[in-house]
Amino acid sequence: MNVYLDNAATTPMDPEVVALMTRVMTENYGNPSSIHALGRKSRTLIEKSRKKVAKHLGVAPGEIFFTSGGTEADNMAISCAVRDLGVTHIITSPLEHHAVLHSAERMVEEHGVKLSIVQLLPDGHVDLGHLKTLLEENADRKTLVSLMHANNEVGNLLDVAQVGALCRENGAYFHTDTVQTIGHLEVTPKEWGVHFLAASAHKFHGPKGIGFIYVDENVQVKPILTGGSQERNMRGGTENLIGIVGMAKALDIAIEELDEIRTRLTDIRNHMMTRLQNEIEGVKFNGDYNGRTNYIVLNVAFPDNGDGDMMLFNLDIAGIAASGGSACSSGSNVGSHVLRAIGKNLNMNSVRFSFGKFTTKEDVDYAVDKLVELINGKAVQA
Numbered sequence: 001m002n003v004y005l006d007n008a009a010t011t012p013m014d015p016e017v018v019a020l021m022t023r024v025m026t027e028n029y030g031n032p033s034s035i036h037a038l039g040r041k042s043r044t045l046i047e048k049s050r051k052k053v054a055k056h057l058g059v060a061p062g063e064i065f066f067t068s069g070g071t072e073a074d075n076m077a078i079s080c081a082v083r084d085l086g087v088t089h090i091i092t093s094p095l096e097h098h099a100v101l102h103s104a105e106r107m108v109e110e111h112g113v114k115l116s117i118v119q120l121l122p123d124g125h126v127d128l129g130h131l132k133t134l135l136e137e138n139a140d141r142k143t144l145v146s147l148m149h150a151n152n153e154v155g156n157l158l159d160v161a162q163v164g165a166l167c168r169e170n171g172a173y174f175h176t177d178t179v180q181t182i183g184h185l186e187v188t189p190k191e192w193g194v195h196f197l198a199a200s201a202h203k204f205h206g207p208k209g210i211g212f213i214y215v216d217e218n219v220q221v222k223p224i225l226t227g228g229s230q231e232r233n234m235r236g237g238t239e240n241l242i243g244i245v246g247m248a249k250a251l252d253i254a255i256e257e258l259d260e261i262r263t264r265l266t267d268i269r270n271h272m273m274t275r276l277q278n279e280i281e282g283v284k285f286n287g288d289y290n291g292r293t294n295y296i297v298l299n300v301a302f303p304d305n306g307d308g309d310m311m312l313f314n315l316d317i318a319g320i321a322a323s324g325g326s327a328c329s330s331g332s333n334v335g336s337h338v339l340r341a342i343g344k345n346l347n348m349n350s351v352r353f354s355f356g357k358f359t360t361k362e363d364v365d366y367a368v369d370k371l372v373e374l375i376n377g378k379a380v381q382a
């Protein structure tokens with residue numbers, strides 16, 4: 001049996017999205033910048049997709065710019081804030097994705113920006129009292145606050161509206177990475193008071209290599225890729241038409257099914273937690289697992305049975321796909337910067353299981369059965 005429990009790394013595509021993309025790929029090969037009928041058809045598809053995405057976020061279509069994914073959107077928000085908005089101070093957290101952390105570090109090296117790292121509370125949530133202090137202490141600087149909506153490794157959810165209010169009170173810009181929440185939770189940038197927001201299609205059963213950035217209409221930023229006049233002069237280059245159409249379709253489906261899938265996956269996640277607690281002595285969960293958390297992630301800390309670093313390998317042999325950290329840090333074997341930041345030194349034994357709309361209770365039961373065998377030292381049979 002093969003069980004996929006790594007949906008926070010990426011999700012399998014929805015067959016309806018694949019069908020639509022295949023059709024568009026076959027029929028709509030016109031360059032969206034060409035003025036003939038085929039080109040105009042492609043242009044229409046792009047603008048219809050932009051309208052759909054904007055509608056789901058409650059924003060204007062002109063505030064959505066398509067990118068190659070979440071990484072580009074995060075990079076763009078941070079670079080543009082420094083280059084175009086006069087930001088000289090960035091506040092972020094140790095929990096952020098490397099697309100944010102490394103971009104912020106680059107701004108320090110290349111532009112002499114001051115970087116402040118906000119403290120965390122014992123449950124791994126951002127200490128909003130400390131955030132307020134950092135904003136007040138740096139009142140003489142133009143600040144960008146970059147904090148993610150949900151953490152990709154442990155699932156902790158930020159009170160985005162409260163951060164937005166703090167930013168507004170202190171005249172700071174606010175960027176949030178919603179890569180792990182868009183399509184799974186309500187995302188409302190206008191209500192939150194967000195200036196920049198990053199999203200990626202492959203986390204909600206859409207294609208890889210496509211995402212978008214929301215940029216508040218009151219914020220004027222310059223092009224990130226110069227070239228043609230695509231994306232209203234903000235990002236040159238022939239558009240990824242198939243990706244854009246696929247992303248909009250995937251988001252339509254995700255929003256339509258959101259309530260139903262949230263209920264089902266919350267139930268599956270609780271079932272997994274309960275079984276693990278009942279059947280594996282000493283098992284723990286990382287992050288605010290019973291509180292403000294994203295229902296698609298369960299980060300489990302297993303007791304040390306002497307072969308902790310073999311855990312993912314053994315799961316893989318049993319046909320179970322899961323992650324040790326984020327997909328990008330998994331390969332580099334340096335341990336998770338997120339678990340380190342929230343004070344866990346059990347890196348080797350922590351496994352992130354993450355769920356998507358194709359996850360079933362049977363998948364989770366199979367995984368728990370194998371985990372029980374593994375932890376109890378029995379041979380695992382695939």
Ligand code: PLP
Nearest residue numbers: 069070071097099152177179200
């Ligand atoms: N931000 C978060 C929180 C993520 O989980 C990821 C993907 O793992 C990214 C950004 C990067 O997105 P993309 O893979 O679309 O570049």
